[in-house]
Amino acid sequence: MSTVAEAAVAPSRVAAQPVTQARVVRAEWIKLRSLRSTRITLLVSFLAMAGIGMIGAAVTVSQWPTMSAASRAGFDAVTTVLSGYQFAQLAVGVLGVLVVTNEYSSGMIRATLAAVPKRLPVLWAKAGVFTLITLVTMTAAAFVAFAGGMALLSGQHLQVALTAPGVTRAVIGTGLYLAVVGLLGVGLGALLRNTAGAIAAVVGLLMVLPPVSSLLGTWFTTHISPYLPSNAGGSLVQVHQHANALSPWTGFAVMCAYAAAALALAAWALRRRDA
Secondary structure, eight states, X not given: OOOHHHHHHOHHHHHHSXXXXXXXXXHHHHHHHHOXXXXXXXXXXXXXXXXXXXXXXXXXXXXXXXXXXXXXXTOOHHHHHTTTHHHXXXXXXXXXXXXXXXXXXXXXXXXXXXXXXXXXXXXXXXXXXXXXXXXXXXXXXXXXXXXXXXXXXXXXXXXXXXXXTTHHHHHHHHHHHHHHHHHHHHHHHHHHOOHHHHHHHHHIIIIXXXXXXXXXXXXXXXXXXXXXXXXXXXXXXXXXXXXXXXXXXXXXXHHHHHHHHHHHHHHHHXXXXXX
16 A cells, blocks of 8 residues: 555455554555655755754854954854754755645545554654654754855854864754744644644744743743743753753743644644544
8 A cells, every 4th residue: 555545445445454553654654755745845954954054054143253252252153053944944844744734625635544444553654754854854954054164164263163062962952943933833733724824823922922921021031931832942942051040951842732732732633623
């Protein structure tokens, strides 16, 4: 059974080869890799993650001689070379949404769910396959950004070694953070089943709420903002933590809790709604 869709139109083959989670995972992998939009979006994410940090490093090197003492004192080499994750998260989140909603908009989801009547294996397969692909791709991009950015910063002797305290965790954490962003996108896409609505939810959670929260006063900034998804998960990417920020792994756990909640609600809806 090469795809779940084939199972819908070839019941005899389903009888010969019972639907298992492994076969559903293989089907989702085939569907995901066969879409040109997947390859293009992952490439854009990779370039954003790797390229923007190196651009930032190059700009810093060119401006370093004229920078003020305050700007030099506040410079963080790791944050600079990994800054592309803030742009890559948008592409990753949107692609996570499209992994699910494209099937609903095309009507292909009916064939998929007909082949997998228990339904939930489809959700787990989509989430697992996309999260793994994102983790591998974005972790590689983070290491490319780090290596390239530090090579550029060495022109002003600003480079930091990968073995310095907290640096390896920040680089690997970038890939982990973006993988969970993708998982959140899959969960919201499966829950809302609408491309525009799910993308708006991803953008709102990751990119709108943090700046809005900073306008709501000191109490909100101190007690609520650190627990917003991007603020919590972003602490894993930072070597030097900001005031009121959660510790790196605590923040990442909070970020994972958001993605888990979205998937749990999506699973509940998938079992109770018609395709």
